[in-house]
Amino acid sequence: MDEAGGVRRKRGFGRGRAFAGDAQSGAWYPRWFWPSFTSPAIAWQSIFFVGSMYMILAVAFGAVDIFRNPVPVVQPWYWDFSRLTETVGQILSSDGLYRPIYVRTVVYVGIASSACLVIGYAVAYFVAFHAGRRRALFVVLIVAPIWISYVMRMYAWQGLLLEDGLMNRLLLFLPWMNHPVNWLDGRSVTVILGLGYGYLPYLILPVFAQLSRVEPMLLQAAGDLGAGRVQTFIRVTLPQSKQGVMAGLVIITLPMMGDYFTNTMLSGSPRTMMVGNIIDDSVNLPGLGATGAIVALSLVLLLFVPMLLYMRATRTAASAL
C-alpha cells in the first residue's frame, strides 16, 4: 500500500494543486472537489464524536443537580476541578478506593492477553505455514467467532459454568473433585478466562496476516544455512511477525481495558470489578456521573499510545479481511 501511495505522490499530485492529472492528460478537478466528498463524514464525526468527547469533559468538570445527576458545563472557564483531584487521589493514593480496581484491570488484561498471544500465535502460525490446501477452512473457522456477538458468547459460557453446568459435570469425573465449583461467584479465573475467550479471535487475524507475508523461501534458506527449526523460528519468523503481534495485542487490550460486561456476566462480584465497571456504574447509579467521566478520561490517557499504535495497525488488519 505504501508503495502505491509513494508512486502516486511522486507523480506530483502535490498538496493544494488544482490540477490533479499530469499536463497532457487534461484531467482537472476544482479545488473543492475532493474535500466535498469528505464533508458529510467530517460533519457527522465533528458533531457526534467530537461532541460526545467534549461532553465527557463537560460532565467530568461540570456541576450536579439536587438529585446528584450531572449537569454538564460547556464553558471551560466555569469548570470545577475538585472532582478531578478527588478521583485522581482515589486512583493514585495507596489507600485509594479505585486503585485496586485499576491494578486488577491491568493484571487481568495482562494475563488474558499473554494467554491470547501464546494460543493465538500458535494457531496463526499453523494456519499460515502448515494448513496447506485447507487454509481457507481454518481461516473461516477461526474468524467465525468474531461475527458471533460477544454478549452471546459470554452468555454461552455462563450456561457452561453454572453450578450444575457442563463444566462441573465434566470436572466431577475427576477423582479428586467431590463437589461442584461455583464458577460464577466472583472468581478472577473465570473473568480472565472470559476475557481471553472473548478477544482471542481478534488477535489471531492480524498475526495471521503478518505471518502469511513471510516468504517460505526465507525459512528454507535459513534451514539450508544450517539453522534448526527453533533457530529459524526465533531468528527469521518471529522478527518478521513482530508488527502483527503488536497489532494483535493492541487490538485486544484496548477493548479489554474498557470491558465491564465480561465481569458482570461471569462474576458480578465487586471482588472482580474492573475499570469499565466504574464507568458503567456512573451511568446506572446517581451521583457518579463526574467520577465516571473522569475515569473514562483516565482510560483515554492511559491508552493513548496503544490507540496511536492501533491506528497504524488497522492497515494490517484491513488487508487481512
Next chain:
Amino acid sequence: MNTDPSTATLPRRSWTSAAGPVGRVLRYVNDPWRRRWGFESIVWVYIAWSLFPVLIAVLFSFNAGRSRTAWQGFSLRWWFEDPVESLLHNPDLRRAVIQSLKLSLSAVVIAVPLGTLFAIGIDRWRGRVASTAQFGVLFAFVVPEIVLALGLFHVFTRVTENVVPRGTLAQIIGVVTWQIAYPVIIVRARLLSIGREYEEAAMDLGASPVAAVRRVLLPLLVPAILVSAGIVFADSLDNFVTVRYLSADATSEPVSVKIYTASRQAPSPAVNAAGTTLLTISLSGVGLAFLAQRLSAGGWRGRGRGGRNVRRRRKSPLSKRGLPLPEAAPGEGEPI
C-alpha cells in the same frame, strides 16, 4: 563413524540418511513438508474450544424444558410452539430482534456511503486539514467503545433530550459514529490498489469529474463497498456497549442487551433462540458480503485486494505506465 569431510560438517544429514526404521523416523520428523499432526490437533482443540460453548447455547434453544444445563429433549417450544414465551410470541424478544435488524440496516445505509465518500475524498485530498480529518475519523474507531458510549449517553440524556432523546434514532447515530471507520479503512485499501489511471482515462475521454467517479471509480469500488457493508451490518447487529447506553427503555433494547439483561436473571431458552437467530443472520450477512465481493472482484482467486497485489501489478511487464492488468477491472468489456 562417518569420516568423509563433506558430510562430517553436516551431522544432521548423516543421521537422517541412516538406513532402517530409525532413519525413516528421523527423516519423517525432519521433513519440513510433512503434516504436523500434533500441531494440527492443538489447533483443532482451539477451534472446538472457541465454537463449542456457542454451539451448546444454540443447542439449548431447542431444549424441551426450561433448563440451560440439563437436556430435556428436542422441541421447538422456545422458537414458536409456546404461545407466550417463545421467540415468535414473546413481544419483548420479537421486538428486540426487529430492533437489532433496524439498527444494523440503518447503520449500513448511513455509515457505508459516508465512509466510502470520505475514503475517496481523503485518498485524493492532501494537506493538513485532510490529515487531521483522517486522524479524527480513525481516532473514533480506536477509542475504547465505552468512552464513546458514555459521551453519547450524556449528549442524548442531558443536551438533546428534548430534540433527540435516547432511543432508536440516538442508537443509530451512536452505531454509525462507531462504525464509520470500517468503510473508510476498507475502501481506502481498495483505492490504493486501483490507482488513478482508470479515472484519468475516463476524463481524457471527456468524462466530467463527477461522471468519472460515478461511472468508473464507484464500479471499481463495489467489492470493497460490499465487504464493508457486510462488516458494518454484522458488527452493528452485535453491538452492545453503545446501543445499551442509548436505549430509552425495554422497547428499544436489541437482542444483545436482552441477552445481557436476561443473563443476570433467570433466562429462558427463548433468549438462546433470539441469540441463535442473530448469530445466523450475522454470519450469513458476512458470508454473503464476502461471496459477493469475490464474485464482483472477478473470480475466486483473491483479486480486488490491496497489499501485495499492488506491487506485483506495478512491476509487471504487461502494465506499461503502471496500468493494472486488465483482469483487475470488472466489466472491462463495457463501454465507459
